[in-house]
Amino acid sequence: MLEEILRYIEKTGVISKTQISRDLSMPLNLVELGFTELTRMGFLEKDQPQSCSPSLCGGCTFAKSCHKDLVSSYSITEKGQKLINN
């Protein structure tokens, strides 16, 4: 199932947990848990939003509004890619 999730997101290039849940006929909670596991095991990597840099943002008047996590994204790691290719 985890492998199935990984292959699905590699193929579609988008992570909509609801879409995965529907297309792979898996409960949504299980899909969410699957993501946690895939990330924990190093097959997926959650991209971290850039944190504020005190040296550059300290005096910036827009510092509060700039580092928004507008879109969460993941990358398939080398380990994940290896699994997909096998």
Added chain:
Amino acid sequence: MGKKTVALVGNPNSGKTTFFNALTGSNQRVGNWPGVTVEKKEGLFKYNDQEYRVVDLPGTYSLGAYSEDEVVARDFILTGDPDVVINVVDATNIERNLYLTSQLLEMGKNVVIALNMVDEADKLKIRFDLKKLSKGLNMPVVPTVAAHGKGVDEVIAEAVKLMDKTPIENPIVYGDRIEEERGLIRDKLRSKSLKYPLDWISLKVLEGDEDIISYLVEEGFGWAKDYTSDDLDFELELIDKRYEFMHRSIKDGVQRPIEEAVTLTDKIDKVVTNKYLGIPIFALIMFLVFQITFAVGEDLLGEMAAGLVESLAESVAGLLVAINAPQWFVAFVAEGVFGGLGAVVEFVPLITVLYLLMGLLEDSGYMARAAYVMDNLMRKLGLQGKTFVSMIVGFGCNVPGIMSTRTLDNKKDRMIALLINPFMSCGAKIPIYSVFIAAFFPKNGGLVLFSMYFLGIIVALIMGKVFSKTLFKGESSYFIMELPPYRIPTLKNVLRNMWDNVSGFLKRAGTTIFIVVTMLWILARVPFGVEPFSESSILGSIGHFISPIFKPAGFGTWQASVSLFAGIPAKEAVIATLGMVYAGVSEGAALENAIRLHFTPLSAVSYMVMTLLYTPCVSVLATVKKETNSYKWMIFTALYTFFIGWVMAVLVFQVGGLLGFS
């Protein structure tokens, strides 16, 4: 004969401690597990005149070795010799909770499931077929509401029944590959008596459990280290098998209502992320945002703000004259503060409305879709999809827009994203467009504003494509975007987003812009003796010197030229300069009138295009230097954006002229 022991396990927040309290009442004691700081709770309870010991194990999601809690829980189950394990499961989140259950099954213990909080699950319309669930999991499942003591006795009855029975066989099917390997491991371990069951150890070794592998190495089984290698990756397969078991077990036993939010998200996404409709819908939404922004922020509130600034300017000037303030100071306040700074501040309502609407889009989850539909286009252009995220951030300010490119791992993708970000129209340019729109296109404000933003995106994409084919060749890295379910925006988030942006704009007006305006005001009055704000002042001379460059673009006056020059320290200074050089103390409508005298509709468009695309402000250039660690790229950014802006402005003016526009 000693008391029989019940171990209580469950996920955090499953109601395990409530269950423990319901079972033991005040008959409990708290201590610590030996050698660790994890709290140990145990108590006594009576059932059918028999007293039992119950141990409340730490709440965990799994029984690996990732935390002290997990190690304590699994060690007690395996070596503390409990007679039965009660697994408290949150009925509202059964899928997640069953992962722990699957690991308990692997430990070869008798387990009873206390399906807790069934009342909450009932409210969520989650239905359970307990018989099927129990059959699927191969263990008794008892519904409980521990908070009200419901079902606790029934769980104990089932637990007591199991105490002297042989533990059930692990029902998880692992497949031939894993079973063969497990067999080999078990055979190798039989030579010595170990503290954990062999069946369980064999699984943990295949899972690459470092704790167990270290234990085996200490016991003389050095070969166990080989299983930490990624090449022997049984871990995923093992976890997959647990998932399959969980999925199979709950398939018939649990029925969830089709979540309305999920269905709605799917329905909306089918339209807004459609291959053909996605981008036109995004464009339409942005168009509406700018229409509303202009209608409310400028036409309705903007005029009120302009009126306020104007009457404040008159009152302050009158007051300063009345108290015999020095003439230069009266002039500075009138021309510099109200003529310059006031011309910027009166656009606060417009910016407020724009960020309010953008906040609504962000908080609803739509912006992730916008990035997704643009991602497809970006990939076709050979650009990295995440570039568009940094472009959206650049709508507020290009400094964070450029900084957000740090999330791009690939240097090629990052450099392209960084170099095209200045084309995104930042908030500081809004006052410029607004003044020109009010002067020439009052009936089409939203459309013109939208066109400016749209043009910025188009130019950025074209330049991105050019860079990917010339300076930064190579493959783009790959990433996957998460589309969260839609939600109703919360007032708190939207207002906070709006306030962060508006307060940033105001703070900048009070600091950077004030300094820039003061310097420009001085430059407009020196050398002493010249007519202030004339061509003979230093400011006028600078404008006069550079104005020929802009003649082909239709705005080759010294005033327009010097305003663009002033925009390099900060873009807000463009309108502040125009306010000073054209209107002095009377901004607002008077500035618009002055602009009408010096520009035509065509040269106004050409000027707006120039301000949209030309050299970004010094803060952005400094960020380019900092992020690339290169003056070369900073200078390149300053020059190439100026060139693109100039070419586009000239094209607009010349082609527009040929087409009969004036």
